[in-house]
Structures are given as C-alpha cells and as structure tokens.
Amino acid sequence: MSVPTTVLVLPSPAQGHVNPLMIFSQRLVEHGCNIIFVNTEFIHNKVISPMGNQEASVTGRSRIKLVSIPDGLGPDADRNNLKELFGAMLNNMPAKLEKLIEDVRLKDGVTVTCIVADFLMTWALEIASKIGIKGVMFYPSAASMLALQCSIPKLIDDGIIDSNGLPITQKTFRLSPSFPAMDTDSIWWAKMLDSKSGTEVFNAVVHCMPNLELTDWWLCHTSTDLEPEVLSYLPKLLPVGPLLRSPDHDEGEIGTSLGHFWEEDLSCINWLDQQPHASVIYLAFGSSTHFDNKQLTEIALGLELTNRPFLWVVRRDSNCTNNMFEFKGNQGKIVEWAPQQKVLSHPAIACFVSHCGWNSTIEGLSNGVPFLCWPYVVDQFFDKTYICDVLKVGLGFDSNENGLISHEEIKDKVDKVLRDENIRSRAHVLKEKLLSNIKDGGTSLENLNKFIKWLKE
Incomplete structure (x- = not known):
C-alpha cells in the first residue's frame, strides 16, 4: 500500500495569504495528499478561534493538520511593525521549521516530501534544498504583481523607483512592449499606509527574490483568461486559479470556513x-x-x-x-x-x-x-x-x-x-x-494535475 504524499504548506501571516493556500491544500487533499499547514502561533490562534470545540474533530477527520511555530515576537508585540516582524520571522522560524519537519518524522513516522511556501516565506525553500525535499513557491496575488517584483532592477534603472522601492515620480510605464501599461500606483509595496512600511516590505521582497531560483515550480492564484500577457511574460509561472472552496467538501460547514480568522x-x-x-x-x-x-x-x-x-x-x-x-x-x-x-x-x-x-x-x-x-x-x-x-x-x-x-x-x-x-x-x-479554467480540459486544472503528478513521483 502506497504511503500518502505529505506536503507542508507555509503561508505568510495574513488572512489574504492563509485563505488561498488553505483552498489549495483542500485541492491537494482531494487528490490523496496529507497536509501539514503551518502558521505562526499568532495566526494559528486566529484560525482555530472561530472553530471553538470543533477544532480537534475537524483537524482529526481532515487530512489537513493545523500546526504552529513562533514568529519570534512576544505576545504583546506590534505585528504591524513590519521591520520587526520580518526580522523576527527570518531569525527564528527557519530553525523551528526544520525541527518541526524532523519531529514529525521521528515522532509520527511522517516524512514531508514537499514544502509549498508563500512568496514572502520562500526562505523555507532553502530548508527544502538543504534537507533534499521538493520546494514550491506559491504566489497568492495577481501575476502582474510578481512580474513587477521580477522587474525591480529594471524599475530602478529606468528611474521609476529609488533604491528604497518608492516611486520617484508619478508616471506610466511598461515592463515590456507586450505588457499592459502600468502606473506607479501599481507598485504595491509603495501603497502601504506609510512609506517606512513600504520600504520594509520592499526590502523583504528583494531578500526573497533569489530564493525563487531554488525551485522550478512557481504557482499563482490566477488564470490564463485573466492575465494572458503577464503569463507569457513569466512562462515559468503556472496559473492554478480560480481557487474556490468546494461547497461539498467533506469537512462540512466548518471545513468550508477553515482558514478564516472570524x-x-x-x-x-x-x-x-x-x-x-x-x-x-x-x-x-x-x-x-x-x-x-x-x-x-x-x-x-x-x-x-x-x-x-x-x-x-x-x-x-x-x-x-x-x-x-x-x-x-x-x-x-x-x-x-x-x-x-x-x-x-x-x-x-x-x-x-x-x-x-x-x-x-x-x-x-x-x-x-x-x-x-x-x-x-x-x-x-x-x-x-x-x-x-x-x-x-x-x-x-x-x-x-x-x-x-x-x-x-x-x-x-x-x-x-x-x-x-x-x-x-x-x-x-x-x-x-x-x-472553464478549472473544469476538465481547463488550463488551471491541467496545471494542478501536472503538479500533483510531479509531487507523487
């Protein structure tokens, strides 16, 4: 009897990142995979709070196991201070994640075969590479935003942004002749509520970019019909969207909301x-x-x-x-x-x-x-x-x-x-x-099937 493939899924600590990765995890479960879904302790408590006493039964019956590791900040720390949050996560979480993978192997007899890491958590791909397992990057936003990140050196050279990632002047630009026109309002990290936070996020993005070379698999929550030019510009990026919750998922009502903070x-x-x-x-x-x-x-x-x-x-x-x-x-x-x-x-x-x-x-x-x-x-x-x-x-x-x-x-x-x-x-x-992208013959469904076949090889 074959052992089910176990995938460790690691979202960034925010609702908009946890949600699509939870739905993606449910897709993998439908194809026979087991999931270890790893949040920071702070976010884990938000996720299990709406579940009340049903937490154990939901995660027990499910093939999605919810676990947590500390982000390195104290319980009363300001997690809106992005410099502190990113710094603490980078200093504390890699060793904790590596220990978690080793513990489930020794204590539970479960071998993690792949890490699916949110873009802002791609330091985990270094761990996957180090211990010899598969690693995958998942991008939860529009593919256009990843294209923007891949073009940071060009944006600086063309005088669109400064070395802190902030727009130099209000203008329209194209990443390539075939790419849709964008303006400086599209530079997402510069649209934080204050420029200091924008620079902190920009620095985190720049730090993450080299890790993308550690994997051949980039998955994105989009579809070919939604962003065709962008997906041509980034041929390595595979669309797997739209990721929609299955109304008939076997976890029932509470399962369909698994991953929500409220x-x-x-x-x-x-x-x-x-x-x-x-x-x-x-x-x-x-x-x-x-x-x-x-x-x-x-x-x-x-x-x-x-x-x-x-x-x-x-x-x-x-x-x-x-x-x-x-x-x-x-x-x-x-x-x-x-x-x-x-x-x-x-x-x-x-x-x-x-x-x-x-x-x-x-x-x-x-x-x-x-x-x-x-x-x-x-x-x-x-x-x-x-x-x-x-x-x-x-x-x-x-x-x-x-x-x-x-x-x-x-x-x-x-x-x-x-x-x-x-x-x-x-x-x-x-x-x-x-x-149509997620029906038989649809591009996103074919990409997902191709990915699952690779996972199980």
Whole structure:
C-alpha cells in the first residue's frame, strides 16, 4: 500500500495569504495528499478561534493538520511593525521549521516530501534544498504583481523607483512592449499606509527574490483568461486559479470556513433567500481595512439613499462604533464576517462594493458580479485599475475635497453600475471563462494535475 504524499504548506501571516493556500491544500487533499499547514502561533490562534470545540474533530477527520511555530515576537508585540516582524520571522522560524519537519518524522513516522511556501516565506525553500525535499513557491496575488517584483532592477534603472522601492515620480510605464501599461500606483509595496512600511516590505521582497531560483515550480492564484500577457511574460509561472472552496467538501460547514480568522455568520444566507433577484448591494472590505466614523457615516447615509437592500460586513475591530451594528437603513443586514463565496454566488446579489483584495477579486469575478471598487492598501489599487480599466466589469469611487467618499457619490455609483448592462454582460462572460479554467480540459486544472503528478513521483 502506497504511503500518502505529505506536503507542508507555509503561508505568510495574513488572512489574504492563509485563505488561498488553505483552498489549495483542500485541492491537494482531494487528490490523496496529507497536509501539514503551518502558521505562526499568532495566526494559528486566529484560525482555530472561530472553530471553538470543533477544532480537534475537524483537524482529526481532515487530512489537513493545523500546526504552529513562533514568529519570534512576544505576545504583546506590534505585528504591524513590519521591520520587526520580518526580522523576527527570518531569525527564528527557519530553525523551528526544520525541527518541526524532523519531529514529525521521528515522532509520527511522517516524512514531508514537499514544502509549498508563500512568496514572502520562500526562505523555507532553502530548508527544502538543504534537507533534499521538493520546494514550491506559491504566489497568492495577481501575476502582474510578481512580474513587477521580477522587474525591480529594471524599475530602478529606468528611474521609476529609488533604491528604497518608492516611486520617484508619478508616471506610466511598461515592463515590456507586450505588457499592459502600468502606473506607479501599481507598485504595491509603495501603497502601504506609510512609506517606512513600504520600504520594509520592499526590502523583504528583494531578500526573497533569489530564493525563487531554488525551485522550478512557481504557482499563482490566477488564470490564463485573466492575465494572458503577464503569463507569457513569466512562462515559468503556472496559473492554478480560480481557487474556490468546494461547497461539498467533506469537512462540512466548518471545513468550508477553515482558514478564516472570524466565524462566518451563516444567517445572512437565509436573509438573502428572502430578497428579490439581483437587488442586494454587498459590501465587504476584507480583513484589514479601517474607516473612521465620518466615512462609516457616509457609507450608512449612502446605503439609505439607494433605497435598496444591502448586506454589509463590518468587523468589530474596524474602528466602528457599536451602534453601527444597529444600523439597518431601510432594509439592510450587518454581519461581522460572511461566507463570502456563498454570498457572491447568491442570485439576490446585485453588485459587490469591495476593497479589491485579490481573493475577493477572484471570488467576485468567478461569480459574474459587477464591482464597485474601494481599494485601501498595497495591490488593491492595481486590482481596482484592472477591474475597471482592463476587464471593464466595475467602477471606482471618487473622494471629495475632504478625502471622503460621500453618500451622494456612493448612491451615484451604485445607480450607474446597476444601470450598465455592458458591465453586467462582460462580468457574466468573464465568469464563464474563469470557471472553464478549472473544469476538465481547463488550463488551471491541467496545471494542478501536472503538479500533483510531479509531487507523487
């Protein structure tokens, strides 16, 4: 009897990185692999918190084993201080990961045959190389963003960015003649909330780049239909997206949300069932967006003005006041965290007001939902431009002289996007194209099958 292939999966410590790698892990499980899913202790506690007492049974029945190693910072450290976080992880985690691999071999009799490392954790590929096992890089954002990183020396030589990674001047540029035009707003590490953090992330990216040469396998959460020119520019990069949660996954309801930092409020699905077809505005701004109370008030007033039902995801940690959870407008529902894929596939949804994180972008596009784009940090600004100007399946908001997106602007853009039959039609066509990538004969499914065959060799 053959021994199942055991893959160690290592995401960066952020919701937008844990989520796609968890879905990717579920794909590998469906093909008979066992997974050791390694988070930092800080993130591991966030992942198991929504699971409550079901943690043991879920991970016990599943072939996904959730484990953790310390990131090297104290429990009360500021993990938004990226210089400290990246420095601590690099100093502490490699030895801990190597020990973990050795411990599961000696104590559990399990041999890890491959490490799949998130781009920002590619120091783990050095460990894979050192101990003689397979190593793979997984990129959870748009392929365009990896192309940008691979072009850092060119960007510096061409005077687009300085040696700290920050744009020298506002301008448009192309990475190659066949590549779509980009502007300096696309330089994702420069779109942190402050330039110091941007430089820290840039330094981490530069540090990671040489590790890519340690593997022949670069996997990305995209598809050939979504970014054809970019994938031609980076022929080594294999698209495996869209990565969507299986509704019939054998872990049941809790398993479909495995990897989320908050418990999903399933009551919103029953609520959506009561709403008319294509009537509901869905608003969700991801795991890190923070609005001040002035902007939250403008959103609430804008929703009232639309006179439409809405479903709004408002995290308790997002600077909102508790009375925001009492706001229902004319006919709305507010939840702390939603089963987003189920929400977006619901026939009651009319449009998606989104921060344009890449996971949300993929989920919205895969369900043919028109976008209203409200980016907050990093690659979300590129994603917004791509949605609105390249794919033409959404609109952006314009802020006023006070830097606020006003309630009038919100109502105006909701009305515009819902009146635009061309946007809806393009969104539907793109949905069909994206889903064809993960059906029999689709490029992403063929890439996944090729990868799994290599894993098991």
